[in-house]
Amino acid sequence: MTDIADKPVSTGELVLSLRGISKNFGAVSALTDIDLDVHAGEVVALVGDNGAGKSTLVKVLAGVHQPTSGTINFRGRQVTMPDPSAALTLGIATVFQDLALCENLDVVANIFLGKELNPLRLDEVAMEIRAWTLLNELSARIPSVREAVASLSGGQRQTVAIARSLLLDPKVILLDEPTAALGVAQTAEVLNLIDRVRERGLGVLMISHNMEDVRAVADRIVVLRLGRNNGVFEPDASNQELVSAITGAANNAVSRRAERRKAAEQANNQEQRP
Amino acid sequence: MSAEPKQDTSASTALDRSDVRVKHQAGVGGAISAFFDRVRSGDLGSLPVIVGLVIIWTVFTALNPVFVSSSNLVNLLFDCSTVGVIALGIVCVLMVGEIDLSVGSISGFASAMVGTLWVNQGWPVALAILAAIAVGGFIGALYALLFNRLGMPSFVSTLAGLLAVLGLQLYILGSTGSINLPYGSNLVNFGQLLVMPDWLSYALAAVPGIVMLITGLRTVSRRRAVNLSAPSVGGLIVRVAALTILLEAIVGYLNQARGIPWMFGLFVGLVVAMNYALTRTQWGRSMTAVGGNREAARRAGIKVRSIYLSAFVLCSMFAALGGVLSAARLASASQQAGTGDVNLNAIAAAVIGGTSLFGGRGSAYSALLGIIVIQSIASGLTLLDLSSSLRYMITGAVLAIAVIVDSLARRSRASHGRA
Numbered sequence: 001m002t003d004i005a006d007k008p009v010s011t012g013e014l015v016l017s018l019r020g021i022s023k024n025f026g027a028v029s030a031l032t033d034i035d036l037d038v039h040a041g042e043v044v045a046l047v048g049d050n051g052a053g054k055s056t057l058v059k060v061l062a063g064v065h066q067p068t069s070g071t072i073n074f075r076g077r078q079v080t081m082p083d084p085s086a087a088l089t090l091g092i093a094t095v096f097q098d099l100a101l102c103e104n105l106d107v108v109a110n111i112f113l114g115k116e117l118n119p120l121r122l123d124e125v126a127m128e129i130r131a132w133t134l135l136n137e138l139s140a141r142i143p144s145v146r147e148a149v150a151s152l153s154g155g156q157r158q159t160v161a162i163a164r165s166l167l168l169d170p171k172v173i174l175l176d177e178p179t180a181a182l183g184v185a186q187t188a189e190v191l192n193l194i195d196r197v198r199e200r201g202l203g204v205l206m207i208s209h210n211m212e213d214v215r216a217v218a219d220r221i222v223v224l225r226l227g228r229n230n231g232v233f234e235p236d237a238s239n240q241e242l243v244s245a246i247t248g249a250a251n252n253a254v255s256r257r258a259e260r261r262k263a264a265e266q267a268n269n270q271e272q273r274p
Numbered sequence: 275m276s277a278e279p280k281q282d283t284s285a286s287t288a289l290d291r292s293d294v295r296v297k298h299q300a301g302v303g304g305a306i307s308a309f310f311d312r313v314r315s316g317d318l319g320s321l322p323v324i325v326g327l328v329i330i331w332t333v334f335t336a337l338n339p340v341f342v343s344s345s346n347l348v349n350l351l352f353d354c355s356t357v358g359v360i361a362l363g364i365v366c367v368l369m370v371g372e373i374d375l376s377v378g379s380i381s382g383f384a385s386a387m388v389g390t391l392w393v394n395q396g397w398p399v400a401l402a403i404l405a406a407i408a409v410g411g412f413i414g415a416l417y418a419l420l421f422n423r424l425g426m427p428s429f430v431s432t433l434a435g436l437l438a439v440l441g442l443q444l445y446i447l448g449s450t451g452s453i454n455l456p457y458g459s460n461l462v463n464f465g466q467l468l469v470m471p472d473w474l475s476y477a478l479a480a481v482p483g484i485v486m487l488i489t490g491l492r493t494v495s496r497r498r499a500v501n502l503s504a505p506s507v508g509g510l511i512v513r514v515a516a517l518t519i520l521l522e523a524i525v526g527y528l529n530q531a532r533g534i535p536w537m538f539g540l541f542v543g544l545v546v547a548m549n550y551a552l553t554r555t556q557w558g559r560s561m562t563a564v565g566g567n568r569e570a571a572r573r574a575g576i577k578v579r580s581i582y583l584s585a586f587v588l589c590s591m592f593a594a595l596g597g598v599l600s601a602a603r604l605a606s607a608s609q610q611a612g613t614g615d616v617n618l619n620a621i622a623a624a625v626i627g628g629t630s631l632f633g634g635r636g637s638a639y640s641a642l643l644g645i646i647v648i649q650s651i652a653s654g655l656t657l658l659d660l661s662s663s664l665r666y667m668i669t670g671a672v673l674a675i676a677v678i679v680d681s682l683a684r685r686s687r688a689s690h691g692r693a
Contacts, residue, residue, distance in 0.1 A: 084574075085576075100567070103567065104634040109563075113559070116556040150687075
């Protein structure tokens with residue numbers, strides 16, 4: 001993994017800025033008063049327990065849901081995204097957890113879905129070249145781009161979905177659990193890819209449950225709890241701090257073990273001292 | 275991290291053939307074994323319909339040799355064209371995973387409109403036809419509105435439409451019940467008599483081969499130029515030659531009788547145009563995507579509602595055109611037009627031809643192949659002097675078999691990892 005020291009500090013342009021976003025589903029408020037900033041060239045990890053509102057927030061940013069209240073500023077302009085295509089046109093690309101690929105279409109058709117080259121006479125050759133170029137940039141392991149997506153494995157589908165999100169040169173990429181279904185090597189590839197995306201100057205907002213992955217690539221870690229902001233952490237924050245922010249409790253398995261270890265160390269030190 | 279083996283990207287390896295784990299079939303033997311692999315995993319394509327056609331033709335010819343006579347086959351083509359156009363519309367709605375059960379009524383209503391406007395009101399015939407097709411499109415837009423805005427299943431809305439439009443047809447025909455279209459008029463000649471001159475039919479039969487050769491060669495050279503693997507030129511030439519010989523032989527045989535009907539030419543032209551639209555345009559790609567995974571299509575920024583609208587409108591417009599053609603074929607617009615088995619024949623033709631009832635899979639050619647099967651059965655049973663009761667039963671059984679094949683193939687595709 002790249003050295004923490006040479007990561008660019010998040011001083012890029014503020015591309016995405018949320019203020020006071022709330023989303024209610026009937027009587028349930030999934031999000032309450034969320035603030036969030038994403039700069040260019042920065043990876044922001046969004047962590048939280050199940051039901052914390054991470055996926056809802058991503059869906060609001062992708063234009064799938066409309067916020068009940070609050071404002072979204074994109075590159076200094078206040079915007080509304082009535083549907084997913086509006087978000088895409090602005091430059092916000094999303095890779096959903098349930099990848100949303102059409103199983104009956106092949107890889108090329110899926111990558112270019114909705115933005116085919118030459119709409120009245122599809123340019124299959126040009127699309128296939130672009131698809132291979134994108135996939136090779138991700139050092140992807142796709143056997144054939146003319147194979148229907150139904151025949152691909154979970155990891156290969158994730159790669160196709162990420163390649164698709166990069167097609168329109170977006171400014172911000174939203175990744176919903178990008179490594180959840182991947183093997184060790186493919187997780188490493190995806191994390192590498194996230195690094196490369198950041199180096200290109202894109203803002204990345206990534207949801208993950210895996211603290212290892214978050215620490216490996218994130219510049220900032222934003223914690224949601226029960227649909228509210230619950231702290232922003234540096235990647236070198238301790239697991240204990242993160243877990244207590246996520247669960248909202250200072251007393252849990254992680255903190256107990258950390259305390260035991262600390263106690264044991266102190267005991268050791270005290271034994272050695274006299 | 276860079277421990278993974280470096281992939282071979284030397285100039286000798288095509289861009290899409292650099293992964294060593296994938297078997298790629300080459301040559302004629304490879305093409306044949308790839309075909310068998312595909313069929314075994316449930317990707318049947320047009321195979322069932324061709325097998326079915328061979329069986330049906332063999333049986334009917336054995337029972338009555340008149341069946342394969344060129345004059346009977348020319349009549350068959352006249353009959354195919356009317357319901358075939360309706361089946362082409364059904365392919366559109368099936369592609370997005372919906373259904374239109376009212377195509378028969380719409381076709382009957384369109385024929386009644388042409389009869390009333392043209393014969394009774396004295397409109398120019400072209401204007402009457404355009405009006406009928408426009409009203410068909412309006413009915414389709416209504417179904418799309420009910421589906422998109424109110425979430426009404428197309429199965430129910432079109433079933434309601436079946437009755438309502440039939441009522442309209444009876445209403446505008448009034449007490450007389452039927453309107454005769456004048457013999458000798460262009461429309462009736464078109465539906466009953468007009469055939470292409472021999473030289474034109476031979477020339478048109480050569481066109482598919484030439485187009486296939488030119489586009490094939492262009493694709494090969496473009497793919498070679500950018501370092502992608504390309505199909506072999508030899509295989510292309512063999513396929514073009516086989517297709518051209520087959521088509522010329524069919525045309526030659528039919529020209530022994532009256533020749534190729536212009537109406538059938540119109541039908542095939544529409545099929546080819548629809549095939550282009552479905553496979554080579556963004557609209558067609560969106561139709562397939564919506565039929566395969568509606569939510570994925572929506573998230574990809576496709577305007578799903580417009581796609582449904584276009585599918586329903588096209589279906590109803592094709593149904594109206596089919597109704598006009600069948601009025602021309604029968605030289606009358608009657609209360610019986612579009613009732614009975616028209617609905618089911620059109621849907622059966624699309625499904626038998628290989629368009630899936632479950633959406634996302636299909637081709638415009640399935641309307642052509644399917645309607646030839648349906649009309650062959652009808653024509654064969656008529657020649658055997660069997661009553662329509664038996665005809666309904668046999669057509670029903672064939673439709674059931676086609677749907678069973680579709681369902682089984684779909685299950686097999688799922689277990690073999692194909693869409």
